[in-house]
Structures are given as structure tokens and as C-alpha cells.
Amino acid sequence: MRWNKDILLSSLHSLLGHGSSRPARLAKGGSAPARLEAVRAAMLAELERAEPVGFEHVMKRLELARDAEALWFLRADLMAALNVLIGDHAAQRSLARITPLFRGLLPASLNSRPSRLG
Template sequence: MALLGSGEVTPSILEDRTEEIRQTMLEELGEIAEKNYPRITRRVRYAQDVQGLWYARGDVMAVLAALHGETVAREKVERMSRMFTGLLPAGLNSRPSKLMA
């Protein structure tokens, strides 16, 4: 896998960081989301790898927006997105958006 960033990401580091991202997502979703959006919570909880979590961000954003409003949701998802730095193939990285300016 072509990884970004300086330094090598070992399988152990990848596993640890993947679980850190998963826990952050689940904490941000919280109990209300688990009760009202169980499919999304399960998608995050049982994602097979870091790419699965990356692709779940859109659903997480939608749930967080429903619970907290779009501005707060964007901030939370942006913080989560930064956690993926160095873990994804080059083609999966976020690109700057004119909408965020």
C-alpha cells in the first residue's frame, strides 16, 4: 500500500491508529446515535480496515449533522479526517474544497 507521510507505518501502528479512529468515531456518535442510527454505528464498529472507516465518514457526517447541526458536524469530521494522515493510499486523501473557504 502506498502510504503518505514520513516514516513507515508498521502493521502494529496501523492497527493501533485504526482502532483510535474507530473509537473516536464511536465516541462522537454517542449513545443517541447508537439508539437512533444503529446501522451507521455498526458500520463504524465493524469496519474491516482503515479504508472502511474512511468511507464511513459520510454517514458519520450525516448523523452528526442531524444531531448537532452541520457546522459542528463538519468540525468533528475534519478532526477525524486528519487522524487518517499517513494511513491511506494516495488516491483516498481529502482534497481541498472551495466550499470550505
């Protein structure tokens, strides 16, 4: 299944609360399945923006991931692909936009923590 821009933009807009009278709260509100699809759409959008020639397998894995934990672990594959396609700094910025979308979808043990290596 190939995601088109309209589906991705619609998912992202609904996640961010555009076109809705209620405020967007990532940790609260919205159904878990809808939020999961918004995370998937955001990850796919970042990859598609980089024109993922050679990384179609990463897109397929993102499309087929069954839950938030699977998408969480696919961040590493996404980072690796984006690193090749757009460079390390831009890839890190992309992941920084995506990571907060997982808030409230994962068990506490999988939430990212600040690094002491900063």
C-alpha cells in the same frame, strides 16, 4: 459490541500520546492496527457524544469496518447522522477533528484535498 467510555478514552489518550513517553505522531509511529482502532474509537466517540438514537446502524458499521478505507468511506454516514443529531456546523467540526487521524493510513488517492470552492 458496545463501546464504553473507558475504552474510547483509553484509545484516544494513547493516540494523542498521553501517558506515553514518546511523542504522538499521527503520520508516523504506532502500529497501523492500533492507529486504525484509534480512528474507529474517535468516530464512535463523536457519534456517542451526540446520543445516536436511531443511528445504531451507523455505530454497527463503524464497529465492523475492516480497514482504514472502509472507515474513510463511513465518514459520509457519520456526517449524515451527526448532521441530524447535532446540526451541520457541529458535524463539520466533528469530521474536521477525525479526518487528520487518517493521515498515513490511506493510499494517496484517498487523502482529502483542500477545496477550491472555499
